[in-house]
Amino acid sequence: MEWNFDSGGPIYGQIVEKLKRSIASGELGPGERLPAVRELAVSAGVNPNTFQRALSELEREGLVYAIRTSGRYVTEDRGIIDSVRRELARRSVREFLSSMEALGFKREELHGLIDLVDTDKKEE
Amino acid sequence: MAILKCSGLTKSFGRVTALEAVDLEVESGRIVGLLGPNGSGKTTLIKLANGLLAPGSGEILVGGKKPGTETKKLISFLPERQCLPDWMSARDLMGFYADFYDDFDRAAAEEMLKRLELDTGKKLKHLSKGSREKVQLIMVMARRAKLYLLDEPIGGVDPAARDYILETIISNYNPEASVIISTHLIADVERVLDDVVFLNKGRVALASSADDLRERHGKSVDMVFREVFKC
Known part of the structure; x- marks a missing residue:
């Protein structure tokens, strides 16, 4: 570690x-x-x-x-492990959303952005 | 019981006051950082604990006793300066320490020297400065003492040596013993500290648990130190 x-x-x-x-x-x-x-x-x-x-x-x-x-x-x-996993995931999403907000993106633009990154990845 | 207790401890050299009305308690099982800029009184405090200086006024107690022959058995001291005879090898030194101190754990010293991959037959004067410092620290940490007083153990060593030294400290002190590390290199040591004591011009400017301080200020001990001692 x-x-x-x-x-x-x-x-x-x-x-x-x-x-x-x-x-x-x-x-x-x-x-x-x-x-x-x-x-x-x-x-x-x-x-x-x-x-x-x-x-x-x-x-x-x-x-x-x-x-x-x-x-x-x-x-x-596994129930406890899964709830921690979800708690951490929720926190990551919150952080993601607030940094996107800080960059001036609206909620409805985010899906488009994610798709865009996915395409980039496939092309690599 | 506190392994080290200072009450109203004051020490002057002529007109210069090195320590003024210091109240301090160090509990067993703690690693304490004695932190302060140069000339703040760190070494004076350590020398008082060792009985190398006598208090001007106030009191310092080690294991409930005034510094003297009895307390020397409790304390393992790493001075700021190189103090070992340089014509000795690490092997000679182990014999030397074993003769002087009943609590010297030769097996532990040998183990640490082995990890260092150092030629234990080589005279100290033929070793690098960094290796000499490590050998000296190994001798100090191989004693099963109640209080380790380490004066600037990481001054002037490279980052890899610093990691080795800190690792040696955390892996060798036993949970009933306390370690006092004096240094001004705070960022390097703060992860290993339980408690911090800031000394400023001979006075205790702040005493706290290291993690509590980080929690309260939301920043590192090093950053808090820079604020307290801002010039």
Whole structure:
């Protein structure tokens, strides 16, 4: 996993976000065991307590669960995974819409734009 | 209990006040950034904790005790300057550290040196400056201390060496110990910090959890620092 942190909000929030995306996209599969906190923190180059805080947040949201003696696992509940996937998708769409709006495009022009990009892709 | 506690700590050198009425507590298990421009009192504070300087007034306690023989067992110190005998090799140094410190973990030091792919038989004076700094940090981090005091551990090293050093710090400190890293290179260290303490002209200008600070300001610790210390 590649880690890049931006200068905006807190680091733990950025870790939560990144892991959510990995779980939603299946990069981290349902039931997959996560490495130890220390190992994850070292690979991301962050403080272990910060990583721990991010994992606690994911636990609270039901995306990972801990088994006392054996470690942490990605949830097997596909319903939760799917709802995160949808939440992330909705956010991407909102961001897309607001940047289009900022460029002065109207909602009804967007479908045309998407088709245009599709044609470009096919020609490549 | 706080591993390091300063109350009303003041230290002057002649007419120059290096630290003024510093109140500070460092809890166990934290990595703390002691951040400030040059001359803000960072090294003075570290030397006071080490017992290399005596307080003018106020108090500094390490593990509840005044700095002295007992607290030296608790502290592993990386000075700003190169302090190891340069006619020794890394292997000699491990013996040297093991003789001096009961808590020196030779296996851990050997493991770290192995990862560095460094010739442990070579005298320090024949190593590059970067390698010498890494060897010194390895000796310091291989102690099982309660408080690590690292004075400018990443000053003057390249980005790859900096990553190695930060990784060595996070992978080697144990969760009951605390690490204080003094530096003015904030962007480079902020990801590894639990807490930040800004020192300005010998006073604590700000003390906060690093992530809380980022959350409150919506920007990096480095950017907040630039605002606080704007010239």
